[in-house]
Amino acid sequence: MSKLSTQPYKGTRDYYPEDMRVRNWLFSTWRQVCLSFGYEEYDAPVLEPLELYTAKTSEEIVNEQTYSFTDRGDRKVVMRPEMTPSVSRMVAAKRQELAYPLRLFSIPNCFRYERPQRGRTREFWQLNADMFGVAGIEAEVEMLLLTDKLMSAFGAKRNMYEIRLNSRKLLNSQIEKASPKENASAVLRLIDKRDKMDEAAFTEALTAAVDQPTQLTAFLDAEDIGTIDDPAADGLKELLRKAENDGITNVRFVPSTARGFDYYTDIVFEVFDLNPDNNRSMFGGGRYDGLVAEFGVEPVPTLGIAPGDVTMLNFLDSWNLLPSLDAETDIYIAVVGDVAEGAQDIAQKLRLQGKNVAVDLSGRKLEKQIKTAEKKGIKQVLFVGEQELTSGQFTLKNLDDGTESSVNLDS
Amino acid sequence: MSKLSTQPYKGTRDYYPEDMRVRNWLFSTWRQVCLSFGYEEYDAPVLEPLELYTAKTSEEIVNEQTYSFTDRGDRKVVMRPEMTPSVSRMVAAKRQELAYPLRLFSIPNCFRYERPQRGRTREFWQLNADMFGVAGIEAEVEMLLLTDKLMSAFGAKRNMYEIRLNSRKLLNSQIEKASPKENASAVLRLIDKRDKMDEAAFTEALTAAVDQPTQLTAFLDAEDIGTIDDPAADGLKELLRKAENDGITNVRFVPSTARGFDYYTDIVFEVFDLNPDNNRSMFGGGRYDGLVAEFGVEPVPTLGIAPGDVTMLNFLDSWNLLPSLDAETDIYIAVVGDVAEGAQDIAQKLRLQGKNVAVDLSGRKLEKQIKTAEKKGIKQVLFVGEQELTSGQFTLKNLDDGTESSVNLDS
Numbered sequence: 001m002s003k004l005s006t007q008p009y010k011g012t013r014d015y016y017p018e019d020m021r022v023r024n025w026l027f028s029t030w031r032q033v034c035l036s037f038g039y040e041e042y043d044a045p046v047l048e049p050l051e052l053y054t055a056k057t058s059e060e061i062v063n064e065q066t067y068s069f070t071d072r073g074d075r076k077v078v079m080r081p082e083m084t085p086s087v088s089r090m091v092a093a094k095r096q097e098l099a100y101p102l103r104l105f106s107i108p109n110c111f112r113y114e115r116p117q118r119g120r121t122r123e124f125w126q127l128n129a130d131m132f133g134v135a136g137i138e139a140e141v142e143m144l145l146l147t148d149k150l151m152s153a154f155g156a157k158r159n160m161y162e163i164r165l166n167s168r169k170l171l172n173s174q175i176e177k178a179s180p181k182e183n184a185s186a187v188l189r190l191i192d193k194r195d196k197m198d199e200a201a202f203t204e205a206l207t208a209a210v211d212q213p214t215q216l217t218a219f220l221d222a223e224d225i226g227t228i229d230d231p232a233a234d235g236l237k238e239l240l241r242k243a244e245n246d247g248i249t250n251v252r253f254v255p256s257t258a259r260g261f262d263y264y265t266d267i268v269f270e271v272f273d274l275n276p277d278n279n280r281s282m283f284g285g286g287r288y289d290g291l292v293a294e295f296g297v298e299p300v301p302t303l304g305i306a307p308g309d310v311t312m313l314n315f316l317d318s319w320n321l322l323p324s325l326d327a328e329t330d331i332y333i334a335v336v337g338d339v340a341e342g343a344q345d346i347a348q349k350l351r352l353q354g355k356n357v358a359v360d361l362s363g364r365k366l367e368k369q370i371k372t373a374e375k376k377g378i379k380q381v382l383f384v385g386e387q388e389l390t391s392g393q394f395t396l397k398n399l400d401d402g403t404e405s406s407v408n409l410d411s
Numbered sequence: 412m413s414k415l416s417t418q419p420y421k422g423t424r425d426y427y428p429e430d431m432r433v434r435n436w437l438f439s440t441w442r443q444v445c446l447s448f449g450y451e452e453y454d455a456p457v458l459e460p461l462e463l464y465t466a467k468t469s470e471e472i473v474n475e476q477t478y479s480f481t482d483r484g485d486r487k488v489v490m491r492p493e494m495t496p497s498v499s500r501m502v503a504a505k506r507q508e509l510a511y512p513l514r515l516f517s518i519p520n521c522f523r524y525e526r527p528q529r530g531r532t533r534e535f536w537q538l539n540a541d542m543f544g545v546a547g548i549e550a551e552v553e554m555l556l557l558t559d560k561l562m563s564a565f566g567a568k569r570n571m572y573e574i575r576l577n578s579r580k581l582l583n584s585q586i587e588k589a590s591p592k593e594n595a596s597a598v599l600r601l602i603d604k605r606d607k608m609d610e611a612a613f614t615e616a617l618t619a620a621v622d623q624p625t626q627l628t629a630f631l632d633a634e635d636i637g638t639i640d641d642p643a644a645d646g647l648k649e650l651l652r653k654a655e656n657d658g659i660t661n662v663r664f665v666p667s668t669a670r671g672f673d674y675y676t677d678i679v680f681e682v683f684d685l686n687p688d689n690n691r692s693m694f695g696g697g698r699y700d701g702l703v704a705e706f707g708v709e710p711v712p713t714l715g716i717a718p719g720d721v722t723m724l725n726f727l728d729s730w731n732l733l734p735s736l737d738a739e740t741d742i743y744i745a746v747v748g749d750v751a752e753g754a755q756d757i758a759q760k761l762r763l764q765g766k767n768v769a770v771d772l773s774g775r776k777l778e779k780q781i782k783t784a785e786k787k788g789i790k791q792v793l794f795v796g797e798q799e800l801t802s803g804q805f806t807l808k809n810l811d812d813g814t815e816s817s818v819n820l821d822s
Contacts, residue, residue: 004705004707005500007504008459009456009459013456014453014501015453020452036762037768038770040431042427043425043434044425044426045534047534048420049420051415064483075420089417090417092417099783101771111457113483122458136751138752139772142770145755246752295417296414327451328451347448358448375510376510
């Protein structure tokens with residue numbers, strides 16, 4: 001038989017214990033911050049019906065990037081490329097029973113068939129934090145406070161990143177004023193792609209798409225919201241004022257921020273890394289008041305944000321904010337001679353005291369057992385042999401400094 | 412546009428906060444027990460190449476139950492139906508670098524296209540705990556200790572379930588003695604199906620498959636390992652003796668226990684619920700010494716167990732062991748009047764003190780806000796209005812007993 005490959009599927013990764021430790025640290029920090037704001041955890045299936053995404057997710061994702069297939073029962077299914085349609089479906093299913101304001105969070109893995117590159121994998125995790133049932137700008141203010149805390153909880157300072165704000169309402173109003181020749185949403189997608197385009201190509205495309213390209217470009221290049229004379233900017237102006245009141249100094253109006261998803265209806269957010277080595281959009285969010293109603297229930301005002309694992313870890317790495325994490329095992333028992341059962345008894349006693357204890361069952365020489373403990377990053381080795389089991393006195397070696405102490409396990 | 416369905420994909424389920432709380436409790440208990448034995452957490456991608464399973468997973472699963480498809484790059488992929496091949500692949504990939512004994516655990520979601528029924532869903536979670544690098548029976552003893560602790564950690568008593576033990580080596584030896592007419596593994600699969608078959612149908616099939624069906628049936632019905640005169644039973648005899656020494660009284664030799672996977676090579680385990688209302692196999696495990704070597708590296712002796720979420724929750728439910736779990740949010744702030752920003756300031760202060768605090772941003776009447784807190788299972792409501800913000804004195808209402816107290820947030 002030909003041998004099997006040991007490589008993971010293209011664009012995905014294996015998490016060995018040292019990688020998993022980092023992931024657990026990331027996720028538990030996210031979880032703690034969300035819980036502290038009263039968000040409750042939920043989850044939805046990885047598989048969803050295809051039609052859930054054709055309605056509202058971006059065309060590019062549905063047509064080119066989904067893992068979609070037909071199951072053995074002839075149903076068209078998709079491995080979720082994002083979580084927003086699933087949580088909207090769940091809220092719609094219990095529209096009447098749920099208590100609003102409803103705050104929900106989840107850390108799902110999502111799947112997109114994209115070219116793997118820095119910041120992009122085909123399987124990735126995303127924190128989804130959403131608030132349902134609040135139409136007022138207080139909800140956006142809380143999203144900013146939550147974003148701020150989600151960053152500071154990792155040690156990020158406000159000068160390391162900025163929160164870019166814009167409004168789809170304002171963008172649509174400005175596109176309307178510039179008289180689009182085709183539908184306005186095509187112009188919106190063009191604006192969303194601007195950063196990845198050559199400026200001349202963008203100008204050419206914009207000139208083809210609207211009657212007043214110069215006017216629209218002037219808006220897109222604006223830096224001060226005060227200069228924008230449009231009632232559609234009112235909500236955004238209020239939000240910027242309130243953010244300033246709350247001391248969130250790194251919020252900035254960036255009129256070309258559009259965000260890719262079709263379902264956004266008003267304010268959109270984008271968190272941007274200011275590190276010159278990693279100058280890029282990290283994650284975003286926004287208000288999507290129309291999505292729950294797509295399921296045939298009364299509309300629910302909704303907004304949310306969705307930081308991803310890969311971009312977040314890149315950010316933390318670029319600013320040297322990744323901690324060194326200890327092994328979870330507290331004590332490694334080195335077994336001297338043929339006393340594996342006695343060693344397990346001792347381990348069981350220590351476990352009852354709340355210690356995490358691994359027993360070396362290899363039967364190898366002592367020095368090899370100690371090497372194994374070192375390799376696993378375990379700090380303490382307890383030696384257990386016939387003599388120790390009889391006397392009840394054990395030697396505990398600290399691998400950090402090499403010191404040894406004698407311990408009595410009854411105390 | 413026609414409205415979208417709010418139902419999850421067939422055979423899968425949504426986890427609303429109250430369901431998620433139970434799942435988190437289950438998983439964190441599993442995690443704590445595994446860590447206490449020195450197991451380290453890992454993860455692998457949901458998608459794996461098809462050939463990973465064609466080698467060793469059961470034929471039934473690969474041919475009839477996998478979610479397999481061809482990706483946009485023409486690769487044949489599978490949504491993992493189980494974790495064992497993935498972890499074997501990961502160990503093989505770093506065969507030389509890893510330190511043995513290697514203890515690994517993970518709580519992956521797995522996918523099988525089966526008819527949904529009690530104890531079976533198409534997406535399910537499984538704790539996978541595996542030990543690599545120990546050939547001796549001490550490894551099986553630890554697996555029994557771990558299983559015992561995985562049950563008692565939930566409050567299960569030893570009279571609620573039993574751990575059935577058998578050996579593939581012994582089964583194969585006995586099948587060999589009964590002179591199979593076709594290959595021995597077909598007889599093994601037949602034995603594995605015995606419980607689900609009519610006894611007459613089983614006898615007929617067995618008679619067609621081996622020369623000495625009576626002799627083999629006598630073995631399958633044996634209750635005392637002492638009566639089995641076969642050197643292939645030696646390991647199992649030793650394990651049963653050691654289990655008794657360790658006080659694990661609910662271990663039993665059940666010679667018809669085969670377990671479905673093709674990769675098992677020796678001792679197999681099966682945990683069986685003894686509740687008359689839920690009398691069924693809950694989960695299993697065993698030794699699979701050959702799997703890592705399938706990847707073209709030096710063999711690694713390996714064994715593991717894999718409890719599933721659905722069967723475990725059914726077990727806990729059948730024995731009334733499911734706890735009632737509190738909401739994670741400690742305090743709900745009811746906002747009196749137009750002071751949402753001031754209320755968030757107070758919430759931020761409380762969050763800094765380690766409290767989980769949600770603010771009602773709905774602008775509704777006070778009694779509706781209190782109702783919302785009750786519905787969410789939050790125990791305390793803090794009232795924040797203009798007057799409280801000025802005086803620094805707040806009223807905290809305990810929703811359990813209706814009492815109110817006055818608190819100063821500076822203290």
